Amino acid sequence: MNMVTVFINGIEYNLKGDEQEEYLHKVASYVDKKVKSIIKNNSKLSTSSAAVLSALNVADDMLKAQEKEGQLSGRVEELERVGKVYEDQISSLRKQLRYTEELNAELKIKLKNSSSSEALKEKDEKISKLEEEIKIIKEEAQKYMNENTKMVAQNKELKFQVQSGKYKIIDLQHKLEENQISLAKERKKKNALLNNGVK
Template sequence: MNVVTVFINGIEYNLKGDEQEEYLHKVASYVDKKVKNILENNSKLSTSSAAILSALNVADDMLKVKDQNADLSKQVGELKKVEKVYEDQLNSLKKQLKYTEELNEELKEKLKKIQNSGQLKEKDKQIEKLQEEIEIIKETTQKYVKENTKIVEENKELKFQIQSEKYKIIDLQHKLIENQINLAKEKKQKNPLLNKGTR
């Protein structure tokens, strides 16, 4: 467990936690800025009132991030459905392409056998038509491959955003706990009767 000394609104506190010292300092700095910002806007507030307002602000930030995270999760779910549809279409097109290529090879073999017959021109037309169809299928397949790749990249980005938002929520939860601890300390310092009762 790490123990670090931090200052919040000029008051020294010892923070304990399993997180890295850098993270604990970051949490304290965030809370310090929140408290100072509230006191700058209203210098008549007591430190405990500023701490309560800071806790409310942190809780508001945390809830908003949770809502954003829920929205992003929903979007990822929808993108996964779209991605599945594109994958199915892509697999179907690949099967069609494979079948067409096999058919093309078969026709080429037949063409060799009838090169000297009068059917050559007709077969040439059929081959040209099939080759055109193959090109169309290839272009369509490439289009779906590109779209599928784009969706996969967007999916990765959304997953990264969701992970980032989760870390923000954890960060905000730690800050809220720190504010509650600070508030309890402030109350204890303000009320000498409570201090005597705990001895």
């Protein structure tokens, strides 16, 4: 367990935690900025009142980050579903393409074996139609593959954002805990001062 000495609004605190010292200083700095910002906006506030308002601000940041993470998770799931649909469509188009190419090959073989000029003309037309179908199917398959590639990239980016959001929530939870510790210490000092004043 690490222990560091930090200053929050000019008051010294000893923080203990399993995290690295650098992280504990970062948490303390965050809380210090929140408290100073609140006191700057209302100089009549006591340190304990500023600590409470800081805790509320940190809790607000954390809840908003959790909400955003939930939204991003939903978007990732939606993109995964759409990506699956595109993959199924691409697979279906590939099957159609193979079937059409096989028909085209069969017609070409039959065409070579046919001697009738009318039959040749008819088969030429069928080949042209099949070639046009192949072209359309290839274009559709390419379109779906391009869209699928974009969806995969977007999905990857959203997963990264979700992971970042989780880390941010963890960070905010730590900051909230440290703020609560700071508030408890401030109350303890205040009570001690009040008790000393009563005596």
